[in-house]
Amino acid sequence: MANQLGNSVSPINTVTNAPGTPITVGSAPTYIAITPNGTAAYVMNLNDGTVTPIDTATKTPGPPITVGKAGSGPGAIAITPNGPRPTW
Secondary structure, three states: OEEHHHOEEOOEOOOOOOEOOOEEOOOOEEEEEEOOOOOEEEEEEOOOOEEEEEEOOOOEEOOOEEOOOOOOOOOOOEEOOOOOOEEO
16 A cells, blocks of 8 residues: 555555554655566555566565656556566
């Protein structure tokens, strides 16, 4: 779940539907894409022009990936059909 005003995302326990401890990402996280095998999530940070990768097993964010200028996107995110990388 993207917490746009909190600059974080919260993992959701799919058994209980309860949110977990928030994971800090970039500014104004808006969209999240998850790889087909579930090992990584990519969070689009609207105000930073970045995407934050998250290891779903450890809930650890990696360094942000710059994909645009701060304040101007990216506008969307998706995972390629075979799953190795996001596209924006």
